């Protein structure tokens with residue numbers, strides 16, 4: 001479990017908060033989609049969870065560890081897939097030998113299997129890999145660490161179309177019930193089917209922190225809104241106009257489109273109040 005309480009963070013040279021009064025509880029077995037506009041603070045939040053940046057106020061606890069203490073058993077149980085992969089100019093095998101030793105549960109069989117699925121030659125020198133191949137190498141390595149916390153910053157950036165589908169498959173196959181995966185992305189359509197829970201970061205905290213299942217009972221996308229529907233957003237598409245509407249009955253799951261919902265939240269901030277169907281959190285007013 002990741003527990004975040006009243007988190008506040010600003011960078012040294014800028015007193016303006018990047019994260020402020022942010023609270024949440026993230027549960028094992030879930031894949032979280034972290035969305036927000038450019039500069040909303042998504043990467044910063046991932047760095048705070050990874051123990052790379054330190055909270056100015058508030059608290060983060062990852063399982064029973066405090067990230068900023070950077071204890072060995074914490075560092076070997078978390079993997080941060082940064083958007084820009086920084087790898088040394090070594091042979092892949094040398095890099096693997098040195099870095100895999102940090103992770104007590106590193107699964108070499110899985111690493112080889114993933115590398116082969118991604119079509120990356122294990123005998124290459126890292127400096128000869130393309131941007132996308134480095135990204136795939138890093139994904140294979142991160143999953144093979146068997147870390148319980150995986151933080152992914154724009155994992156589909158630079159991947160070709162078959163690799164994106166490969167990534168979806170490997171994530172679906174190799175996630176386990178005690179793992180917490182947070183995927184920060186602007187390319188939500190690349191990973192939409194994987195997302196269990198949506199986190200939308202706006203004005204320095206989460207304005208949406210709900211399961212996709214709950215949201216799909218509260219909102220739907222339709223081409224033909226009914227008189228009783230409350231339209232919160234509409235967008236022209238190739239196939240005609242699409243509307244995001246609040247539903248009146250909270251029982252059935254509807255067609256839910258994360259990207260359209262995100263646009264609705266960004267462009268229509270006053271129209272929506274999202275009740276917490278599980279009563280686990282306070283109401284999020286948007």
Ligand SMILES: Nc1ncnc2c1ncn2[C@@H]1O[C@H](COP(=O)(O)OP(=O)(O)OP(=O)(O)O)[C@@H](O)[C@H]1O
Pocket residue numbers: 011012013014018036037038039040041042043044045
């Ligand atoms: N090292 C830094 N020093 C000072 N300010 C920073 C630093 N890194 C990020 N920022 C600022 O913090 C804010 C949040 O940046 P962050 O990279 O976390 O946003 P993001 O949501 O990941 O953005 P994007 O979607 O564009 O990647 C931005 O205003 C950015 O300018």
